[in-house]
Amino acid sequence: MQRSTGMKLFLICLAAVFVLFGMMVGCEQKAEKKAEAPAVQEAPKEAAAPAPAPAAEQVKWRMGSTWTPAINLYHGDKAMIQYVKDLTNGNFEIEWFPSGSLMGAFEYFDACSKGVVEAVGDWPSYWVSKDPAFDFLGSMPYAFTNMDYMLWYYQFGGEELYNEAYGKFGMRYFNLGSTTSESGFRTTEKTGPIRTIADYKGKKLRTPARATIWILQQLGGAPVSMPGGEIYLAVERGTLDGAEFSSPGIDWEMGFAEITKYWSVPCWFQPASQVGMMVNQKAYDALSPHYQNVLRIAARAAAMEGLTFYEADSGRAIEKFKEKGTEIVKLDDASLKKLDELAGEYIIMAAKERGGLFAKILKSQLKYLNEYKDWRDMAGKFGFGFQPSYVDAVLAELDKMGVE
Numbered sequence: 001m002q003r004s005t006g007m008k009l010f011l012i013c014l015a016a017v018f019v020l021f022g023m024m025v026g027c028e029q030k031a032e033k034k035a036e037a038p039a040v041q042e043a044p045k046e047a048a049a050p051a052p053a054p055a056a057e058q059v060k061w062r063m064g065s066t067w068t069p070a071i072n073l074y075h076g077d078k079a080m081i082q083y084v085k086d087l088t089n090g091n092f093e094i095e096w097f098p099s100g101s102l103m104g105a106f107e108y109f110d111a112c113s114k115g116v117v118e119a120v121g122d123w124p125s126y127w128v129s130k131d132p133a134f135d136f137l138g139s140m141p142y143a144f145t146n147m148d149y150m151l152w153y154y155q156f157g158g159e160e161l162y163n164e165a166y167g168k169f170g171m172r173y174f175n176l177g178s179t180t181s182e183s184g185f186r187t188t189e190k191t192g193p194i195r196t197i198a199d200y201k202g203k204k205l206r207t208p209a210r211a212t213i214w215i216l217q218q219l220g221g222a223p224v225s226m227p228g229g230e231i232y233l234a235v236e237r238g239t240l241d242g243a244e245f246s247s248p249g250i251d252w253e254m255g256f257a258e259i260t261k262y263w264s265v266p267c268w269f270q271p272a273s274q275v276g277m278m279v280n281q282k283a284y285d286a287l288s289p290h291y292q293n294v295l296r297i298a299a300r301a302a303a304m305e306g307l308t309f310y311e312a313d314s315g316r317a318i319e320k321f322k323e324k325g326t327e328i329v330k331l332d333d334a335s336l337k338k339l340d341e342l343a344g345e346y347i348i349m350a351a352k353e354r355g356g357l358f359a360k361i362l363k364s365q366l367k368y369l370n371e372y373k374d375w376r377d378m379a380g381k382f383g384f385g386f387q388p389s390y391v392d393a394v395l396a397e398l399d400k401m402g403v404e
Contacts (some may be wrong), residue, residue: 057288059092061118063277066105066126068098071228072250072313074277076176076306077121084297092291094119100220105227109278110376113169118283121176123275124162127205128210133165133357135350136365139182139270141211142343145385146272146307148372153274158367161361166278168357174299176278177306179247180314182270186251186326187242188235189261193327194242197335205229206243211350212269215342229253235259246273248321249313257324264329268339271385275306337389344390348397359403366391366398 063081064204067074081094097117101103108120109127125138136144144152153175172314185194187206194200201220207213213223224240234240236259242262244267245251277299283313284292322328331339350361373387 001403008229029314041186055359056089056091057291059088059287059291060083061092061094061283062097062102063094063119063121064097064099064102064108064111064117065121066099066123067121068100068105068229070253071246072253073179073246073273074098075121075309076123076275076302077277079305080174080176080302082300083301084294086284087294087298088291091200092294093272096121103371104392109169112280113171115280115282117169118282119277120279121275123273124165124173127210131165131168132350132354133361135210135358136362137162137165137274139209139210139273140365141215141269141346142271142340142390143369143388144272144274146180146310148369149178149272150175150276150303150307150366151372152365156371157364159367161357161364162276165357165361167281171278171279172281172284174279174295175274175303176276176299177310179250179273179275179306179310181272182244182246183248183251183263184265184267184269185242185244185263186256186260187262187264188238188259190238191241193262193329194264194331195329196332197338203241204239206234206240207244207269209269211343214346215339218342232259244270247310247314248317250311252317252320257321257326261325261327262329263321264331265324266331268336268343270332276303320326340389343388344393348389350399351394351401351403355401355403359398359401363395363403366395370395374401 037196084092111117112120123138124134127134166173197219204222208225216223228245229242367390376383
């Protein structure tokens with residue numbers, strides 16, 4: 001009886017163990033299933049709309065010009081304007097206004113300085129009355145060719161000096177090209193040709209540059225300063241014996257073949273004309289850095305376009321003049337030597353009278369000529385330009401003046 005009772009207790013305990021074990025296994029399986037069950041997914045949120053791209057910078061400038069539509073010294077202006085438009089997908093727009101549209105040619109300097117217009121295409125020597133420093137920034141007697149201007153501007157510190165001169169009036173400057181040698185003096189059939197310096201005596205000849213005016217006066221000439229647009233009628237009516245204006249292609253467009261017979265070469269007084277663009281400094285500073293860079297790149301490209309255009313245009317014009325009956329005559333070597341000497345005299349005189357920034361610019365130009373001289377001599381006829389005889393004498397005077 002006792003054994004039976006013990007057996008029952010044993011079986012009861014064993015059953016309890018199995019029940020407890022089963023409960024434990026069941027709990028683990030439920031936990032595993034719960035762990036394996038996929039997490040409840042949240043409903044997808046609506047994707048945020050992309051931020052709108054920033055609007056392109058929109059800029060509109062007005063650009064005046066000292067040139068009328070009949071005087072194509074604006075070739076670099078137009079090229080630069082187009083390049084700026086192309087590089088900004090039309091978002092930087094420059095509207096061009098020739099001389100006489102918004103105002104007269106010589107009113108544009110003050111207008112740009114004051115911000116009435118943002119930019120102006122010009123010839124720097126026009127502004128000598130504003131500051132004598134501008135005199136040789138446009139042309140230099142018996143000296144700089146177009147390539148000399150380009151080299152000096154981009155590689156020998158010229159750009160900084162242009163900006164210093166224009167900066168005095170709240171502007172900066174961009175090179176837009178340099179013309180080839182100007183044609184030289186053209187005279188009427190009645191006046192006759194200019195073959196030697198003696199032929200300048202008594203002649204009423206239009207020229208705007210102060211250096212040329214002074215040199216002609218030393219030779220007994222009667223130089224006259226007048227705007228380019230007035231030359232045609234003055235020569236046609238006999239008010240002038242002759243005139244000079246610009247390079248052959250531009251002179252052709254001005255109609256000079258119709259009113260003159262003789263063409264005297266070479267152009268000793270203006271071997272090149274530097275043309276470019278003055279820009280109001282505040283307008284420039286208001287541009288984004290990107291658009292400032294666009295303007296610089298466009299101007300440099302336009303300078304190359306202008307340089308090559310004026311060279312090619314000059315070559316194409318010669319036959320046109322000949323076909324119209326123009327007779328080309330050359331100054332003799334003795335006359336050219338004397339003109340070289342007179343140019344040096346004028347430059348020394350001007351440096352002493354003006355000093356300041358004019359002398360600083362002049363010294364930089366002449367130091368460039370001396371630095372480039374050896375290579376020019378070595379290249380000979382395969383290079384370009386020439387070395388004026390007066391360079392060392394002028395530099396010596398500038399050193400005496402203490403010009404840095």
